[in-house]
Amino acid sequence: MSYLEEFELNQQLLEFDLEISDDYSDDYSKSCEINDYKSSYASPTELATLSLKYFLEKFPIPEGSIHTAQEIEMKDVISKNKKIKCTVFLSYSKEIRNSIFVKIKTSYNYNGKVVANSEGTLVVPKN
Amino acid sequence: MELKFKSIEKFISEQKVQEYAEVSGDFNPIHLDDNYAKKTEFKNKIVHGMLLISNINELMFRNFKDSWNKCGTLKIKFRNPLVVNSKLITKGKIKKIDKNNDGTLYTCEVMCNDEDDNILINGIASVLVQE
Numbered sequence: 001m002s003y004l005e006e007f008e009l010n011q012q013l014l015e016f017d018l019e020i021s022d023d024y025s026d027d028y029s030k031s032c033e034i035n036d037y038k039s040s041y042a043s044p045t046e047l048a049t050l051s052l053k054y055f056l057e058k059f060p061i062p063e064g065s066i067h068t069a070q071e072i073e074m075k076d077v078i079s080k081n082k083k084i085k086c087t088v089f090l091s092y093s094k095e096i097r098n099s100i101f102v103k104i105k106t107s108y109n110y111n112g113k114v115v116a117n118s119e120g121t122l123v124v125p126k127n
Numbered sequence: 128m129e130l131k132f133k134s135i136e137k138f139i140s141e142q143k144v145q146e147y148a149e150v151s152g153d154f155n156p157i158h159l160d161d162n163y164a165k166k167t168e169f170k171n172k173i174v175h176g177m178l179l180i181s182n183i184n185e186l187m188f189r190n191f192k193d194s195w196n197k198c199g200t201l202k203i204k205f206r207n208p209l210v211v212n213s214k215l216i217t218k219g220k221i222k223k224i225d226k227n228n229d230g231t232l233y234t235c236e237v238m239c240n241d242e243d244d245n246i247l248i249n250g251i252a253s254v255l256v257q258e
Binding site: 024027028030031032033034036037039041042043044045046048049050052053054056057061063064065066067068069070071072073074075076077078 | 137143146147149150151152153155156157163167176177178180181182183184185188189192193195196197198199200201202203204205
C-alpha cells in the first residue's frame with residue numbers, strides 16, 4: 001500500500017497535544033546554531049519541527065521521499081510551556097508517474113482558537 | 128525599494144545534522160548514513176530541509192523580534208539539496224511595505240544559497256508589525 005493511501009482527502013490523520021518547553025527550545029536553537037534567540041514565544045519553525053517529530057512517530061516517511069515545500073502561518077502568539085492541540089490532515093494527494101504528491105496540513109489550536117497553520121509538501125516514491 | 132538584511136553564514140556539520148535529527152525525529156538515512164547516501168542521486172548525505180528553513184526563521188527573528196513569532200508567515204520551496212559539511216548563506220530583503228490600521232506589513236524575499244551561490248530554498252516571509 002502506498003503512503004497514506006488508506007486516507008481520504010481532508011481526513012484527520014492525527015491529533016496530539018504539543019508544548020514548546022524551554023528545554024526543547026534550547027535544544028532546537030542549539031541544533032540549528034541560532035544565537036541570540038531569546039523569546040517567551042514559540043517560533044514558527046520550532047513549532048513545525050516539533051509537530052513533525054510527533055507526525056513521524058506515527059507516519060514514518062518512506063525512504064526516497066523529497067520535501068518540496070513548506071508553509072507556516074502564525075495567527076497569534078504561542079507561549080512557551082503551554083499545551084496546544086495539533087490536528088493533522090491529509091490536504092492533497094495525487095499520483096504522478098511513479099510518485100505520489102502529498103500535502104499534510106497541521107492546525108494548531110489554543111483555547112479553541114486557531115493560532116497557527118502549517119502545510120508540508122512531499123513527493124513520495126510509489127511502492 | 129529593496130532593503131537587504133545582513134546575511135547569515137554558517138557551516139553545517141555532521142554534528143549539527145545529527146543534533147537536528149534528534150530534535151525533529153527525522154532519522155532518514157539520506158541525512159545520516161554515508162553508505163545509504165552514496166547510492167542515491169545526491170551521492171552524499173544532505174541536510175534536512177527544515178534545518179535550512181530554521182536559518183530563515185533566524186534571519187526574520189533578528190530583524191523583527193517577537194513580531195515574527197507572533198504573526199510571521201513563511202512560504203518556502205526547496206530547490207536544491209545542501210550536502211552535509213558545507214557552507215550555507217541565508218539572505219533576505221524587504222520587497223514591500225504596506226501600512227494599514229493593524230500595523231505595518233513587511234513582505235520579504237528570503238533564500239538560502241550554497242557557497243557557489245546556487246539557490247537551495249527560497250520564498251516569501253511576511254510579518255505584521257503592530258504599532
